[in-house]
Amino acid sequence: MGDSDTFHSTNIPLESIKVIAESIGISNLSDDAAKELADDISYRLKLVIQDAAKFMNHAKRQKLQPADVDSALKIKNIEPLYGCTSADHIPFRFASGGGRELYFNEEKEYDLSEIISAPAAKLPLDVSLRAHWLVIDGVQPTIPENPPPVSKDLQKLEAIDPITKLNKTTKEKADISGKPSSGKFHKLRNVETVHVKQLATHELSVEQQLYYKEITEACVGSDEARRAEALQSLASDPGLHEMLPRMCTFIAEGVKVNVVQHNLALLIYLMRMVKALLDNSSLFLEKYLHELIPSVSTCIVSKQLCARPELDNHWALRDFAARLMAQICKNFNTSTNNIQTRVTRMFATAINNDKTHLSSLYGAIEGLSELGAEVVKVFIIPKVKAIGDRIENCTSSSDKIAVGHIKHLIIKIVSPVLTATRQGLDSVEEYRAEFGSLGTALHQSVVKALIQQQASSNTLTVNQPTIIQSNSAADLLLSQSNTSRTIVVGNVQRPQLQIQNQNSQNTSTQQHKYLLVTRPQPSQSPSSQ
Template sequence: MKFSYTLWSPSDTVRDVAESLGIVNLPEDVAKALAMDIEYRIHELLEQALKFMRHGKRTHLTTSDISHAMRVLNVEPLYGYDSSRPVRFREAILGPGQTLYYIDDDVVDFEKIINMPLPKVPREVSFTAHWLAIEGVQPSIPQNPAPSDVTKPAGQSSMLPAGEVEVKPLVKHALSKELQLYFDRVIAALTEESDDSAMKTAALNSLRNDAGLHQLVPYFIQFAAEKITNNLGNASLLYLILQVLHALVTNPTIFIEPYIHSIMPLILTLLVAKKIGSPQPGSLEHFEVRDFASSILQYICTQYGDSYHTLKPRVTRTLFKAFMDNKKPLGTHYGAISGLTSIGPEVVRVVVLGNLREWSKVIGHQSGISQPEKARLGKVVVEALRALVDKEMTTISEVSAEGLARFRDIVGDDVAALVQAEHDGDDIIKAIIQG
């Protein structure tokens, strides 16, 4: 008996395959090398197949594991072996003590297969999209279940027939009793007509510093919107509402960004509203309200102007429209200039300074404006121009007559006189001329 290095006998298996391919005289060393390589390849294939078996959480190796392993090893798999049915082996006796086992293949009638009707064409793959829920509420569209299908009648058992899925109804968010009590107490403290300022101060400090108030933010914004809409004649209440909005915006524990689009209309309303506070002519209390609204606008633009890239352009467009409307009252112009100044010096230079000469001609000749109101309007115009002064900028030593004439041509005689009367008027003039 010839010595064999492997389980594959070179004198039997390898030589039989070689003879089937027409190779008669196969050298012994070549047969041994081929047998060793065959055994190595089989071991490699079995290792890969065992990995697929273990990942499949199985303890029996299947023909699909072998097929997957052959694909991983870049070997064309053997077709015709299906792991869904058991493999049936037949036994054939070749001679005394020689038994051959083979797989019993089914006999297929080709004429029967050819005459069989073709299977149905599968449906073409398609997809569609729809809103399952918007802010926790399902829209009434055909793709979503109807409310009658979702709501379960009272007393119905939770046990469902086999194959059915229970669809739970979507419930709108409800506040806890503690938050409801807190909201009622804060609103009561803010709207109480007594002169007890300690309760109002405590409520505002709570809104400014307490954590866990995020769920109440839309309720406070709705409260502020209702009070502003119905109480434009009450300047003190409007100032208090602005304090509430300022406390919510500056609270470090509240994620206020999703509510900026709801807060901005309230701020702009108190900036450019026609009448705020007492209807008596010459009343100056509305200026404080507009100044406070402008300071909140400046804070919002500074903090969230980069996050919302359309915030500053939209606010500028609204204020510019109010600024250039000569039919608006003085308070609206005051709030528009103050708001444009709070956005930044770039807006002041492009929007305010570029239209200041024509604006001053129209506003200066309006009737029914008291002297204190004119003084406040002139002050806000000077503050807007003062925002253009850059202290680190290299300025000219003094303003020449030619430069002063150019400055008057830019801003108009009335505004020029106001600026020259200021202690830093020369710096403002230099900043405008150099710009």
């Protein structure tokens, strides 16, 4: 009896056969026919599962996979099932009703219209082979495909504790010589120890010297294609740590020479080399910052970077160098070295000095602005009035260009901070009293930013009398009252005023005061162009 139960438990139930028959249109399947089909299907399924288990055992796996079933079907000349592969386990869901129990897989329904209208997927890349040298004469070449010969952690350890590198070199020499270190000299060294500071030698092979020569010539040469390849090599090659001291010295000496000679192009090329070295994730640059930071700072706050300051765009170099300085502070600032604090103090000193040249003043403001909104709020905003009063007194033609750049820079970096930190809209007089000659321009920029922020609701709340400039010759002057007013900003011929006063019982009886002030369009001066 027990054997019979075991036998029937391994067969497919008759109810499942009838459900499958109903799904293909056979509604009245007799019990005898269902039993014959169930026995035959159970027998054939057992054969397939046994063959699939053989494939699983040969693969030394404990889990039966759909690929094993496909292989079992193939050896029986049966077409395998397509679309049934899955890396994870697919759970069965249980459903019952009408005296039947059913286990099924929950399948998601897809809308063909969405699939057709969706953008086409990218084609997979073709399989390709790329050959590179793994080892040459027992030495692993330093190429991006191979791991770096010295990891970044080891470079950091050698920078913090140089004696580890000396001990490693001494041990290698002892291993090569094969002579024991014991004896009379060993005893003498134990008795009397003299600490001598040894200089670590940085010897370059012939190939490294050739690489250094080609890279430096390409970076400062006239061929832009070679320069792009050289910068890409500096940004990606993992084996540059031995040449890094010479690279940093080359950059530092190059900046010193070309600042004196006012060679703007070479200064730009050298800053691009700094950018490439900063982007290389396999290099540890912290112990060379004493050469990189002065070079980058020179390109930010130097008085003159080019031979023709009124024509050459040295402002772009100052902006680029300021971004590099911000990247250095972000990557290497710690509580020990306080790089960002020291750099911020340097730029703040340049701003506070009344004798600072306008070009250096622009560089100091740009350098502080790249360090974040908090730095702008603490160091730049309190000095806006003094800077505005100073640049208003500059009348020479060469200074007017610098004045225009400084005004544009201050408005660009201060307006977002004022928009984010100040609630409501202050009057022009308050801006002029706080920011001096730059107050009007800052007020207009803040108003424009607030209008853009509230464009979704098309409303702007004004608490004080304010002039809002428009593209036409008419400006809108809001009168001051005890209640706050909201102007609907849109393409309307007449501004609509809404009174926001919950205490008032009859808002329709209150007087709405507004005044349209018409004035001619001011002509643009040469300095503002």
